Amino acid sequence: MNEVNIAIVGATGAVGAELIRILEERRFPAGEVRLLASPRSAGKTLSAFGHDVTVQALSDDAFGGVDIAFFSAGGSVSERFAPAAAEAGAVVIDNSSAFRLQEGVPLVVPEVNPEVIADHSGIIANPNCSTTIMLVALHPLHKAAGIKRIVVSTYQAVSGAGAAAMDELIEQTRDFVADRPLQANLLPVASGDVHYPMLFNVIPQVDGFDEGDYTKEEWKMVRETHKVWGDDTIGISATTVRVPVLRSHAESINVECERPLDADTARRLLAEAPGITVADDPAAQQYPMPVGATGLDDVFIGRIRDDDTVPHGLNMWVVGDQIRKGAALNAVQIAELLSESR
Amino acid sequence: MNEVNIAIVGATGAVGAELIRILEERRFPAGEVRLLASPRSAGKTLSAFGHDVTVQALSDDAFGGVDIAFFSAGGSVSERFAPAAAEAGAVVIDNSSAFRLQEGVPLVVPEVNPEVIADHSGIIANPNCSTTIMLVALHPLHKAAGIKRIVVSTYQAVSGAGAAAMDELIEQTRDFVADRPLQANLLPVASGDVHYPMLFNVIPQVDGFDEGDYTKEEWKMVRETHKVWGDDTIGISATTVRVPVLRSHAESINVECERPLDADTARRLLAEAPGITVADDPAAQQYPMPVGATGLDDVFIGRIRDDDTVPHGLNMWVVGDQIRKGAALNAVQIAELLSESR
Numbered sequence: 001m002n003e004v005n006i007a008i009v010g011a012t013g014a015v016g017a018e019l020i021r022i023l024e025e026r027r028f029p030a031g032e033v034r035l036l037a038s039p040r041s042a043g044k045t046l047s048a049f050g051h052d053v054t055v056q057a058l059s060d061d062a063f064g065g066v067d068i069a070f071f072s073a074g075g076s077v078s079e080r081f082a083p084a085a086a087e088a089g090a091v092v093i094d095n096s097s098a099f100r101l102q103e104g105v106p107l108v109v110p111e112v113n114p115e116v117i118a119d120h121s122g123i124i125a126n127p128n129c130s131t132t133i134m135l136v137a138l139h140p141l142h143k144a145a146g147i148k149r150i151v152v153s154t155y156q157a158v159s160g161a162g163a164a165a166m167d168e169l170i171e172q173t174r175d176f177v178a179d180r181p182l183q184a185n186l187l188p189v190a191s192g193d194v195h196y197p198m199l200f201n202v203i204p205q206v207d208g209f210d211e212g213d214y215t216k217e218e219w220k221m222v223r224e225t226h227k228v229w230g231d232d233t234i235g236i237s238a239t240t241v242r243v244p245v246l247r248s249h250a251e252s253i254n255v256e257c258e259r260p261l262d263a264d265t266a267r268r269l270l271a272e273a274p275g276i277t278v279a280d281d282p283a284a285q286q287y288p289m290p291v292g293a294t295g296l297d298d299v300f301i302g303r304i305r306d307d308d309t310v311p312h313g314l315n316m317w318v319v320g321d322q323i324r325k326g327a328a329l330n331a332v333q334i335a336e337l338l339s340e341s342r
Numbered sequence: 343m344n345e346v347n348i349a350i351v352g353a354t355g356a357v358g359a360e361l362i363r364i365l366e367e368r369r370f371p372a373g374e375v376r377l378l379a380s381p382r383s384a385g386k387t388l389s390a391f392g393h394d395v396t397v398q399a400l401s402d403d404a405f406g407g408v409d410i411a412f413f414s415a416g417g418s419v420s421e422r423f424a425p426a427a428a429e430a431g432a433v434v435i436d437n438s439s440a441f442r443l444q445e446g447v448p449l450v451v452p453e454v455n456p457e458v459i460a461d462h463s464g465i466i467a468n469p470n471c472s473t474t475i476m477l478v479a480l481h482p483l484h485k486a487a488g489i490k491r492i493v494v495s496t497y498q499a500v501s502g503a504g505a506a507a508m509d510e511l512i513e514q515t516r517d518f519v520a521d522r523p524l525q526a527n528l529l530p531v532a533s534g535d536v537h538y539p540m541l542f543n544v545i546p547q548v549d550g551f552d553e554g555d556y557t558k559e560e561w562k563m564v565r566e567t568h569k570v571w572g573d574d575t576i577g578i579s580a581t582t583v584r585v586p587v588l589r590s591h592a593e594s595i596n597v598e599c600e601r602p603l604d605a606d607t608a609r610r611l612l613a614e615a616p617g618i619t620v621a622d623d624p625a626a627q628q629y630p631m632p633v634g635a636t637g638l639d640d641v642f643i644g645r646i647r648d649d650d651t652v653p654h655g656l657n658m659w660v661v662g663d664q665i666r667k668g669a670a671l672n673a674v675q676i677a678e679l680l681s682e683s684r
Contacts (some may be wrong), residue, residue, distance in 0.1 A: 076568050149651055151595035153495035155544045155583065177519045180398040194627040200511075201633045202497045202585055202592050204645050204659045213647045215604070235651025239594040239659065241497065243544060250544050252495035252581040252594075263555070282551040285536040291543045295535075301548050305555045307578025309491055317546045317581065 003031030004339045007066045009081065010073030011035035011055055013045060014163040015095060018328035019070055020048045027221065027333060031338060035065055036062055037073070063088035067342075068335050072327065073093060086122025091122050091338055093331045097216075100224055107227045110333040111275045112139045117337050124334055127228060128220040129205075129318065129326030130154050130240060135228055136299040136325065137318040140273040141266055145312060146258035149235035152221065152251055156206055156240060157290060158198060158253040159247035159322050161187060165198075166246055172199040187242060198244050204242040215240055248290035249322045257312040263304045266314055270301050275325070280304050288319035296321060297329055345373030349408045349432065351423065352415030353388060353397055354378035356505040357437060360670035361412055362390045371681060378404055379415070385458045405430035410677050410683075413437060416668065428464025433680055435466050435673045442467040442566055449569045452675040453617045454481045455534075456554060459679050466676055469570060470562040471668025472496050472582060474550075475591055477570055478641040479660040482615040483608055484571065486534065487631060487654060488600035491577035494593055498548055499632060500540060501589035501664050503529060507540075508588055514541040529584060540586050548582040557582055560617055590632035591664045599654035607647045613641050617667070620669065623648050630661035638663060639671055 006023070010016045016037075023030060033048045035055045055228035056062060059079070063069055063085040065117040071078045071085075072095035082092045082099065089116040099105045106116040107125045112135050117124060127135070138147060158165040165186045172182045188205040196203055206217035214222075218238040226232035243250075271278045279288045288300030299320040307313030320326055348365070352358045358379075365372060375390045377397045384399035394602030400406060400419070405411055405427040412421045413427075415438035424434045424441065441447045448458040449467045454477050459466060469477070480489060500507040509530045514524045528546040538545055548559035560580040568574035585592075594632040611622045620643040621630045641662040649655030662668055 002356060010415045094427075150595045151493045151651075155497070155585070173515055173541075174519050177516050179352075188627065192627055196631060197633060199587050201631055203631060204589060204592070204629050205627060206419065209627075212623045213645070237596055237649045237655070237657060239596075239645065239657055241592075241594065241659075243497065244542060245544060246542050250583075252546075252583065254493045254581075254596075255580055282555045285534060285547060285551075287546050289538060289543055289545060291539060294356075303555070304583065307579045311577045313579070315579060315581055338600075339622070339631075 002342060003029050005065055006030050006031040006065045007034040007063060007069040007085070009036045009038055009058055009069060009071045009077065012037045012044060013072060014166070014323055015072040015327045016158060018048065018323045019072065019331065022324070022328050022332045024049055026336070028335065032065065034062070034066060060084040060255065063090050066090040068093060070331055070335070070340060082123055089334050091120065091124065092122060093334050095126045095128060095327050095331055097128065097220065099123050100127065101227060105281045107224060109135050109228055109330060110337060111136050111207065111273070113228055113242040113338055116340070117334060124326065126331050126334065127224045128217065129160055129222050129322045130156065130249055131329050132219065132326055133299050133318060133320035134221065134251055134253065135225060136275050136320070137253070137270070137301050137316065138255065140269045141255065141257065141261060142316070144265060144269055145261035146256050147234060147255050148334060149256040150235045151254040154238070154240045155243045155245070155250040157245040157247045157249055157322050158187065158242065160206065161190065161247070169198050169244060169246065172197055198242065201244065203241065203242040206242055245290045246294070247321060247323055248293040248319055250290060251318045253316050253318055254307060255314050256310045257314070259312060261312050261314065263306045267304050275299055276301060278302070287317060290319060293319045294321050295324070297324055299325055344684060345371050346370050346409045347374040347407055349378055349405060349411040349427070351378045351400055351411060351419065352506045354379045354383045354386060355414060356501060356508070356665055357414040357669045358666045361414065361673065364666070364670050365676045366391055368678070370674065370677065374407065376404070376408060394514070402426040405432050405539050406610060410433040410435060411672055411682060412677070421446050424465055432536070433462060433464060433466065435468060435676050436467045437669050437673055439470065439562065441465050442469065443569060443644045449566060450676050451477045451570055451672060452679060453478050453615070455570055456679055459676060466677070468561065468669065468673050469566045471502055471664045472498065472559065472591055472593065473563050473566040474581045474597065474668055474672050475660060475662035476563065476593055477567060478617050478662070479595065479612070479658065480597065483597065483599065483603060483656070486611055487603035488598050489576060489597050491598040493579045493596040496582045497585045497587070497592040499587040499589045499591055499664050500529065500584065502533065502548065502591070511586060511588065512614040515540055539562050540584065544584065545584040546581065566623050587632045588636070589663060589665055590660045590661055591633040591668060592632060592659065593660050595660055596649060597656050598652045599656070601654060603654050603656065612661065617641055618643060620644070629659060632661060635661045636663050639666055641667055642660055
């Protein structure tokens with residue numbers, strides 16, 4: 001395989017750091033590795049592929065000679081710089097929400113719709129972390145029995161709000177133990193007017209509010225699922241909630257299928273599917289939890305139960321590392337498919 | 343009103359302490375106040391109604407002259423001693439699951455079915471905390487539009503597992519800050535073989551496993567709701583989950599109604615209903631959270647949204663103090679209705 005020159009925009013963030021680690025672990029055939037970040041972070045040195053790499057300031061002309069540019073520095077950075085990267089000849093794999101629903105931009109979960117990667121015009125989008133984790137879990141069931149409605153409630157880690165939110169939760173823990181008032185400056189939405197403590201709390205808001213009093217995060221789970229599955233008739237009702245967990249998301253998912261599907265069959269289909277580990281042994285009190293999933297690649301599924309309140313209903317409990325499969329790993333898997341097809 | 347002699351079984355536990363506090367706050371017309379607990383706690387002194395009261399050891403003949411006996415010391419204590427208390431002439435208000443589904447035992451949420459209190463034969467049961475909080479929230483909607491299906495996912499505080507579980511979570515916080523391994527000996531089920539840390543984790547198991555791989559807690563939400571509403575045709579699909587919160591439960595609830603009901607109407611009906619505070623202002627980032635509900639009597643409801651994926655569907659987010667409305671307050675409200683009817 002030819003070497004691939006890569007750029008990582010947002011290299012100093014939580015997802016950026018994980019991107020470097022995953023590319024190394026999976027022996028991605030990287031040629032030049034260019035690390036890009038805000039001018040504030042330029043000049044820092046990070047280790048990548050055994051070398052010290054100096055972080056450069058992001059600019060329109062930072063992408064010459066780059067084959068694949070990973071973007072994970074937020075929507076406004078992607079909007080501003082991804083077109084320039086694509087213009088310079090790179091294929092952008094964007095982790096932000098900026099281009100996900102744009103026509104002509106493939107929205108890809110490699111376990112679900114790898115075939116659409118080829119349709120790109122310079123930008124490929126990674127779905128939202130909650131959506132990716134849900135889709136990996138549900139796709140084998142959708143293929144087998146046709147999912148017609150999903151009711152999902154999430155238990156999302158603070159990592160989804162970035163490394164600073166993880167630090168803030170840890171700092172609140174220290175404040176609690178030292179009997180100091182908890183400082184809250186980031187959640188639920190850093191740019192918002194109101195902030196709530198996360199320690200010993202649950203916040204039923206992830207991202208800002210939008211149409212119908214649903215949050216943007218909830219709409220992402222609806223619209224991105226429709227796009228990835230290519231079917232906007234599927235009913236998806238989402239409630240997204242932040243919990244005091246550092247970095248793996250959990251989701252309580254209820255589905256109703258078109259065709260018969262029982263818990264035993266679902267368990268077998270899921271166990272055979274790529275990217276999934278079934279951990280479902282109630283007698284041994286085994287089920288997925290954030291503490292067990294963190295740092296791992298698979299989406300973990302347990303608590304699989306028949307729901308007899310509707311025909312062909314199922315309940316399940318899904319956990320995935322928000323930074324790995326929810327973000328960095330999915331982007332690297334897309335890059336691998338791109339580089340294999342070169 | 344005549345004075346009422348009361349006994350509190352489990353007086354030294356988290357719910358017992360709250361029972362005493364709420365009876366005092368609401369100026370319950372208590373005559374003699376007898377505090378009962380295990381022989382281990384006998385001899386301790388607790389303050390109740392301005393007096394120091396010595397805790398006595400629970401025994402069959404501890405109930406002479408008692409009008410109302412509150413039980414909150416677990417199912418096996420209730421099974422063993424509640425019949426003796428009733429036999430001695432007391433009306434038992436039992437917070438355990440021992441008698442809830444037994445025929446002839448009224449299962450009461452005062453905001454929902456106060457009329458069944460009169461049917462007791464010495465024992466009245468308090469529903470499970472998750473069920474009580476859900477029923478207070480849903481009853482006004484059920485009356486208006488006939489709820490036919492509920493999908494609920496809970497975010498339950500550790501207080502539901504008792505004061506020791508609250509202490510353990512706090513201790514895990516100290517261990518984390520001091521960089522010591524976290525000690526876990528109580529959750530998910532104290533008597534179980536396997537224990538998991540709660541700090542920075544989410545545990546999708548509350549109580550032991552039962553039929554269909556649902557937990558007992560999940561079945562309680564189904565069967566107790568059927569009994570309180572007197573209708574076992576309502577579909578209820580529950581996933582109960584423990585989160586690192588000290589003492590208020592939250593629930594993400596999706597309902598499907600028989601008749602039209604939109605979010606605006608639901609918001610108005612809920613705002614007029616007893617025992618409920620609507621906190622639902624997305625523009626101001628206002629919604630209920632455990633930190634805001636702890637120590638308060640009402641059930642708090644927010645994130646009320648139309649769910650267009652089914653006819654007459656709604657999503658909502660409900661928070662209630664597990665120890666107050668979820669246990670002690672509900673029991674005191676039953677006692678008030680009993681004492682008013684004497």
